[in-house]
Amino acid sequence: MFENLETYLQEVNQYLAVKQGGDEILAEIRSHILEKADRESGAATEESVQRIIDSYGRPRDVAEKYIEGSEIITPVYRKHLFRYTWILFAFHAALTAVALGFHMSIIMFPFFFIPRMPALAALVYLPMAWLADFGLVAFVLYIVTQRNRSLSLPWLRISRVLREARRPKAPRLAVFVMLLAILAVAVAAFLRYHTLFFYSVNLQAPEPLMNHAASIFLSLMVLAALLCQVIAYGVRFIVNSAWVTLIKNALTLLILWAIWNSPIVVRFKEVPGVDLSYYGGVLVIILISATAVKFIKDLVLVIREMSHP
Amino acid sequence: MDAEFGSFETEMNRGFLQVLALVVLDRKMYGYGMIKHFEAAGYTVEENTLYPLLRRLEKNGWIASEWDVSEGRPKKFYVITAAGRTVRAQALKVWAEQGKTLRKLMEVDHDVREP
Numbered sequence: 001m002f003e004n005l006e007t008y009l010q011e012v013n014q015y016l017a018v019k020q021g022g023d024e025i026l027a028e029i030r031s032h033i034l035e036k037a038d039r040e041s042g043a044a045t046e047e048s049v050q051r052i053i054d055s056y057g058r059p060r061d062v063a064e065k066y067i068e069g070s071e072i073i074t075p076v077y078r079k080h081l082f083r084y085t086w087i088l089f090a091f092h093a094a095l096t097a098v099a100l101g102f103h104m105s106i107i108m109f110p111f112f113f114i115p116r117m118p119a120l121a122a123l124v125y126l127p128m129a130w131l132a133d134f135g136l137v138a139f140v141l142y143i144v145t146q147r148n149r150s151l152s153l154p155w156l157r158i159s160r161v162l163r164e165a166r167r168p169k170a171p172r173l174a175v176f177v178m179l180l181a182i183l184a185v186a187v188a189a190f191l192r193y194h195t196l197f198f199y200s201v202n203l204q205a206p207e208p209l210m211n212h213a214a215s216i217f218l219s220l221m222v223l224a225a226l227l228c229q230v231i232a233y234g235v236r237f238i239v240n241s242a243w244v245t246l247i248k249n250a251l252t253l254l255i256l257w258a259i260w261n262s263p264i265v266v267r268f269k270e271v272p273g274v275d276l277s278y279y280g281g282v283l284v285i286i287l288i289s290a291t292a293v294k295f296i297k298d299l300v301l302v303i304r305e306m307s308h309p
Numbered sequence: 310m311d312a313e314f315g316s317f318e319t320e321m322n323r324g325f326l327q328v329l330a331l332v333v334l335d336r337k338m339y340g341y342g343m344i345k346h347f348e349a350a351g352y353t354v355e356e357n358t359l360y361p362l363l364r365r366l367e368k369n370g371w372i373a374s375e376w377d378v379s380e381g382r383p384k385k386f387y388v389i390t391a392a393g394r395t396v397r398a399q400a401l402k403v404w405a406e407q408g409k410t411l412r413k414l415m416e417v418d419h420d421v422r423e424p
Contacts, residue, residue: 025364028340028360029360032356035382036356037340038382056357057357061357066364068361292423
């Protein structure tokens with residue numbers, strides 16, 4: 001046994017990532033080197049073996065030739081790796097925004113855990129989340145490569161989504177007038193009754209739906225949201241751009257965020273068999289979701305406008 | 310330029326060496342013996358190229374191997390299989406067709422003829 005030969009074979013083995021037959025490969029290299037040393041130098045010695053080792057090649061290069069064609073992730077998935085990672089990260093980032101907005105933790109077993117954290121911590125959390133998403137996608141692609149290399153993975157066509165996201169429609173005067181009328185009625189109702197939420201429709205003595213403080217606060221928020229709608233719609237007669245709707249939806253999201261996070265306790269009028277606070281919460285969640293979808297759609301349009309002016 | 314051609318030559322040799330291995334393994338041979346056999350015919354092959362190639366051919370079922378421990382030092386002998394003979398026949402046919410195409414094109418296009 002030659003120590004230099006065994007050291008060389010050990011180094012080859014470090015790089016030899018084959019599923020089976022590794023020992024046999026090493027045995028064959030050993031046999032070859034010893035035979036060559038015997039034949040070419042009369043007898044195998046440390047020196048003659050070393051000469052053969054030197055000409056055989058670097059351990060890494062030797063091992064590489066055995067594992068050619070057995071990639072960790074097949075190269076055809078390289079674009080999938082990054083596209084899937086960004087899609088997953090977009091989902092991750094959206095959940096992080098929700099967690100930040102509502103001061104809550106979000107757990108979606110087994111892939112997502114977004115802890116309750118301050119906004120600054122998100123600056124550290126999001127890059128880590130990207131790396132985790134990249135790792136998860138890489139792991140899945142690794143499994144796919146090892147199990148079934150001929151599998152065709154779906155290709156999500158972001159360009160089609162961009163194409164299908166149309167510019168905002170031209171504003172119509174009738175709609176604007178209707179929005180103005182709604183705002184005017186709402187303002188008038190608020191000025192007279194100090195609320196926009198009524199339990200009864202008796203205009204002489206209307207019964208409020210909730211406690212006074214909550215009623216005023218929520219009414220003001222609704223008025224602010226309506227004002228946003230009216231102003232944005234009016235501005236679109238001058239500049240019909242996705243920027244306008246993007247800013248409007250961002251402001252609406254801020255208003256909804258303020259409603260959700262308000263310290264004012266909302267006590268609804270008790271109605272037998274109906275939990276109004278539950279329905280109120282559901283309504284706000286629906287409004288937030290719908291506005292968030294519109295916001296993302298506008299964001300896509302704005303990015304498109306910026307990249308293809 | 311030499312390095313570029315080296316890579317090109319390696320690509321060319323990859324397929325050629327597979328055919329050569331299938332041709333000489335009509336009789337049982339081991340790696341070192343094959344290398345010497347090739348050298349005697351004027352073709353040099355690096356040992357660290359031959360052994361991984363033999364492993365791939367064996368994995369495809371085109372050659373079979375067994376260790377001979379009857380002499381002092383164990384040696385791994387290879388021999389072609391029936392599937393390997395079929396592949397060899399097909400490969401030789403492809404090679405002949407490619408040679409024919411190349412000769413035809415060289416006759417038509419004088420620019421690519423050897424000086």
